[in-house]
Amino acid sequence: MAKHILLIIGGGIAAFKSLDLIRRLRERGHQVTPVLTRAGAEFVTPLSVSGLAAAKVYQDLFDLTDEAEMGHIELSRAADLVVVAPATADLMAKMAGGHANDLASTLLMATDKRVLIAPSMNVRMWEHAATRRNLATLQGDGILVVGPNEGDMACGEYGPGRMAEPMEIVAAIEAALTDGPLKGKHVLVTSGPTHEPIDPVRYIANRSSGAQGTAIARALLGLGAQVTFVTGPADVPPPHGVTVVPVQTAAQMQAAVRDALPADAAVFAAAVADWHVKGASDSKIKKDGKGLPKLTFAENPDILAQVSGLREGRPKLVVGFAAETDDVIANATAKRKRKGCDWIVANDVSPATGIMGGSENDVTLITADGSEDWPRMGKDAVAARLAQRLADALG
Structure with missing residues (x-):
């Protein structure tokens, strides 16, 4: 169904992607009303934005013709969704601080609709403590986030900070506009393996592909959830429309x-390594004929137990995974009690099952009420069933 999108274009080199974003949205029948910041106009012209949107471009808060009818209020509430792409560090700071000193920030303060941002900035700016605080504030306020991605920057640096691609933003927009049982809920999903370094070229890992975690994130997104997807170096790419945090x-x-x-719920599907090498070498360990290198191991943090045990800010529903090779139900039941989580999804990952890294899964859902065996099915089907159970539990 066609929707009305209010698109705020911030001032950054990624503003050129907003032109393609407008085109993609218009292809799908959506109406786009563009708002171009003063800095945004340094990167794209009002004429090009207006031509692609087939609509007037709004730029000035003090346009007397529009303000005679309180145009900024009308603009902020006539759309079905407000999208900020690119969302610069400055715009994010204004949003987090409640500033309203130009048209874009005033619209964002005055709107009663959901807001989706696509951050874009230099990697150092993205990693700065102030930006991290602002992001946490915005997410706590219910602001939806897509991206940023990792890659080469226009400034010559590399890392997270590239604005999500137009089709990723389209997917996030359409997910945000979907009326599903999880609309308005924030769900955290972890996925994939972790790589624990031995030296710069060697590491400890496991055979997790990340397929099940990715499928869960996609299923939750399909039910309308805002999904933050924390993923290790998985074989399977993350789904479009989620906020990806690579680790x-x-x-x-x-x-x-x-x-x-x-978050309202957290699903810990990642296969986190139990140990890391203490004092990993900064240079490649060489064979020197003097015997094997001595590696000292230390335990990794127990993320599931830490989140389950939070006194403040604990998600209403915490779901863990138990990948076992023997005594699956007994070990998983004990794990649920030991970790303090609400549910455990248990599966047998013995080599003969083909589940670790495969396309199917055979799980048992363990709760405080007991265990529930699910038939063997594709990982997408497992994800859909788990997402629906989660939606039912969150009400």
Whole structure:
């Protein structure tokens, strides 16, 4: 169904992607009303934006013709969704601080509709403590986020901060506009393995492909949830429309999970390594003929137990996974009690099952009420069933 999108174009080199975003939205029948910030107009012209949107471009808060009818109020509430792409560090700071000193920030303060942002900035700006605080504030306020991605920057640096691609933003927009049972809910999902370094070229890992976690994130998104997807170096790419946080190690995943809270529910599908090498070498370990290198192991943080045990900010529903090779139900039941989570999804990952890294799963859902065996099915089907159960539980 065609919807009305209010698109705020911030000032950054990624503003050029907003032109393609407008085109993609119009192809799908959506109406786009563009708002171009003063800085945004340094990167794209009002004429090009207006031509693609087939609509007037709004730029000035003090346009007397529009303000005679309180145009900024009308603009902020006539759309079905407000999208900010690119969302610069400055715009995010204004949103988090409640500023309203130009048209874009005033619209964002005055709107009664959901807001989706697509952050875009230099990697150092994205990783700055102030930006992390602002992001946490915005997510706590219910602001939806898509991206940013990792890659080469226009400034020559590499890392997270690239604005999500137009089709990723389209997917996030359409998910936000979907009326599903999880609309307005924020769900955190972890996925994939972690890589614990031995030296710069070697690491400890496992055979997790990330397929089940990715399928769960996609299913939750389909039910209308806002999904933060914290993923290790998985084989399966993350779904479009979720907020992707890539990590490598268990310690990085722990920090990413902490930053992603608060959430209404958390699903810990990642296969986090139990140990890391203490004092990993900064240079490649060489064979020197003097025997095997001595590696000392230390335990990784127990992310599931930490979140389950939170006194403040604990998600209403915490779901863990138990990948076992023997005594599956007994071990998983004990794990649920030990970790303090609400549910455990248990599966047998013995080599003979073909589940680890495969396309199917055979799970048992364990709750405080007992265990429930599910038939073997594709991982997408498992994800759909689990997402619906989660939606039912959150009410």
